[in-house]
Amino acid sequence: xxxxxxxxxxxxxxxxGTPPGVLPQRMIVGDMGQTFGFHLPASVLDVYRPAxxxxxxxxxxxxxxxxxxxxAGWAARARTATALRTE
Numbered sequence: 765x766x767x768x769x770x771x772x773x774x775x776x777x778x779x780x781g782t783p784p785g786v787l788p789q790r791m792i793v794g795d796m797g798q799t800f801g802f803h804l805p806a807s808v809l810d811v812y813r814p815a816x817x818x819x820x821x822x823x824x825x826x827x828x829x830x831x832x833x834x835x836a837g838w839a840a841r842a843r844t845a846t847a848l849r850t851e
Contacts, residue, residue, distance in 0.1 A: 766836035770828040778824025782817055 790809050797804040812820075839847055 766839055767829055767832045770832040771825055774825035774828030775821070776824075777828065778821035781824060782820045785820065786812060786817070 789811075794804060794809055797808075842850075
């Protein structure tokens with residue numbers, strides 16, 4: 765249950781975190797090219813394919829699940845009465 769509860773949070777975090785993570789890459793590479801007088805084509809700036817962007821989004825789920833493993837292990841080993849008292 766602990767791990768299942770963080771999946772939605774991980775999906776939302778991955779979906780919200782991917783665009784702000786990709787945007788600076790595009791801006792920085794474009795600015796670096798302009799600094800040296802180059803106009804970089806879109807093929808140089810758009811280095812991430814849609815499948816990779818989906819993987820970035822799913823990375824939020826992986827991070828959330830890894831973060832929930834310790835509390836999930838504790839909850840699995842705890843006695844029922846102890847676990848209910850901590851709720």
